Amino acid sequence: MNSTHIGWAGLAGSFTLIVIAIAVSIWQKLRLSRSIAWAATRAAVQLMTVGWALRLVLEPDASAIWAWAWVVVMVVFAGATLRQRAPEVPGIWWLGTLSMATVVVVSFSVIFGFGVFPVEARTIVPLAGMMIGNSMTSCVLVGRRIVAEFSEKRDEIEARLALGQPWPEAARPYTRAALRTALVPQIETTKAVGLVVLPGAMTGLVLAGVDAFDAVTIQLAIMYLVLGSVATSVTVIGLGLTRQLFTPDHRLVRLDRPTMTGR
Amino acid sequence: MVAPAPKPPLLRFESVSVVVGSGVALLADVDADVVAGAITVVAGPSGAGKSTLLRLGDRLDIPTSGRVLFEGADIADTDPRQLRRSVGMVFQRPVLFAGSVVDNLRVADPGASPERMGVVLEQVGLEGSMLDRTGDDLSGGEAQRVCIARTLLTEPKVLLMDEPTSSLDPTNRRAIEALARQFADRGLGVMWVSHDHEQVARLADHLIVLRDGRRVSGIDAEAYLSDEDEPGSGS
Numbered sequence: 001m002n003s004t005h006i007g008w009a010g011l012a013g014s015f016t017l018i019v020i021a022i023a024v025s026i027w028q029k030l031r032l033s034r035s036i037a038w039a040a041t042r043a044a045v046q047l048m049t050v051g052w053a054l055r056l057v058l059e060p061d062a063s064a065i066w067a068w069a070w071v072v073v074m075v076v077f078a079g080a081t082l083r084q085r086a087p088e089v090p091g092i093w094w095l096g097t098l099s100m101a102t103v104v105v106v107s108f109s110v111i112f113g114f115g116v117f118p119v120e121a122r123t124i125v126p127l128a129g130m131m132i133g134n135s136m137t138s139c140v141l142v143g144r145r146i147v148a149e150f151s152e153k154r155d156e157i158e159a160r161l162a163l164g165q166p167w168p169e170a171a172r173p174y175t176r177a178a179l180r181t182a183l184v185p186q187i188e189t190t191k192a193v194g195l196v197v198l199p200g201a202m203t204g205l206v207l208a209g210v211d212a213f214d215a216v217t218i219q220l221a222i223m224y225l226v227l228g229s230v231a232t233s234v235t236v237i238g239l240g241l242t243r244q245l246f247t248p249d250h251r252l253v254r255l256d257r258p259t260m261t262g263r
Numbered sequence: 264m265v266a267p268a269p270k271p272p273l274l275r276f277e278s279v280s281v282v283v284g285s286g287v288a289l290l291a292d293v294d295a296d297v298v299a300g301a302i303t304v305v306a307g308p309s310g311a312g313k314s315t316l317l318r319l320g321d322r323l324d325i326p327t328s329g330r331v332l333f334e335g336a337d338i339a340d341t342d343p344r345q346l347r348r349s350v351g352m353v354f355q356r357p358v359l360f361a362g363s364v365v366d367n368l369r370v371a372d373p374g375a376s377p378e379r380m381g382v383v384l385e386q387v388g389l390e391g392s393m394l395d396r397t398g399d400d401l402s403g404g405e406a407q408r409v410c411i412a413r414t415l416l417t418e419p420k421v422l423l424m425d426e427p428t429s430s431l432d433p434t435n436r437r438a439i440e441a442l443a444r445q446f447a448d449r450g451l452g453v454m455w456v457s458h459d460h461e462q463v464a465r466l467a468d469h470l471i472v473l474r475d476g477r478r479v480s481g482i483d484a485e486a487y488l489s490d491e492d493e494p495g496s497g498s
Contacts, residue, residue, distance in 0.1 A: 155354060159360075
């Protein structure tokens with residue numbers, strides 16, 4: 001295997017592309033130069049920090065507990081990030097944290113249960129990162145879609161409730177529509193792999209000198225992992241949020257003003 | 264000879280108040296009854312709390328204080344799904360679900376036979392041949408009738424009708440009013456919300472006038488009904 005080592009000089013060379021991006025911004029008066037410089041610097045600092053911490057966690061004699069602790073931190077941060085990105089979705093923090101925890105448990109059970117990857121610190125952390133990172137956008141999408149759908153279709157949902165339907169039945173068509181909306185982009189991405197897009201993990205492996213077919217099988221396993229994770233997280237958020245929008249006595253709560261209390 | 268005891272109301276609102284988060288009272292201490300075989304009209308200007316009162320009867324909203332009784336039992340202690348099959352609701356705008364008329368009727372009764380669906384369509388003045396038509400093919404009046412037929416499939420004892428003719432032309436308006444009268448004549452309790460004075464005069468066996476969330480009576484109610492500025496174009 002031909003190992004690819006970039007080094008500081010290589011990294012500095014690649015930074016030339018950022019300089020080009022800044023130059024384009026200045027030339028076209030886009031006023032994005034500072035944003036581009038800040039994004040590149042921030043990414044460098046974040047990734048360097050992660051790389052340094054990963055090195056510690058991935059030391060051959062380091063305990064796997066550190067890797068699992070890393071995953072817990074990722075799950076909690078994912079919940080907090082979701083709250084920042086979709087503050088209009090009620091309960092998104094705890095629902096997001098719950099959905100990411102579910103994703104980790106379900107996906108790792110399958111991946112490690114079938115022995116697809118070995119249970120080691122070097123697999124636990126990156127795979128959890130792939131699952132959680134790729135689920136975030138879909139979780140934001142499903143949360144926002146459900147809030148919008150239940151606001152826009154309030155009349156229909158209440159008409160169903162008024163006919164005596166229990167809340168899960170009354171909500172089903174609208175929750176289903178939101179779940180489909182959130183899942184379709186990931187399905188389309190999966191379809192386009194190889195034809196339009198060469199995915200990041202595979203590209204990285206090939207660049208690192210791994211045999212192309214080995215890179216493809218690893219990439220495929222990761223794609224399946226990501227699609228399964230997105231489906232799981234979106235479902236947990238979708239169903240959990242729907243449950244939260246109804247009272248135990250089958251009333252749809254108001255999303256535009258505080259819920260009334262009392263008997 | 265002893266006079267027969269008055270019929271107990273099917274639906275009774277006892278001192279109901281609804282206060283929203285900002286402290287605004289949508290309803291304040293309102294008492295109202297809906298009796299079998301009659302149309303109880305709830306009248307009042309926009310924002311008076313008419314629809315809020317109606318929604319309490321179907322437990323789509325709950326009172327902040329006070330209680331609502333159906334056949335003498337507090338609906339807070341009743342399974343809302345059972346209650347809503349006995350207390351039907353017809354909304355201001357016809358709300359049709361995706362699909363055909365059959366699909367809509369099956370939401371109310373998944374096991375309804377085509378014959379049974381034909382009967383309820385007939386009860387609202389529609390032909391059984393409409394079953395396969397979709398919501399997009401229906402006029403406003405037909406759509407509202409399908410909504411009423413859908414509600415009738417649950418065999419309600421009370422029908423709550425929230426300005427059901429506000430989006431309809433005069434002909435359809437009269438036709439829906441006639442349906443409400445038929446339902447009352449068959450023994451249902453009908454509660455009908457309206458802010459149309461002429462419609463109120465045509466329909467009301469019993470009248471409840473609301474203003475700013477409070478029930479008004481006597482001179483205040485008469486003053487509202489004789490107010491020339493209020494709408495009365497319901498001919």
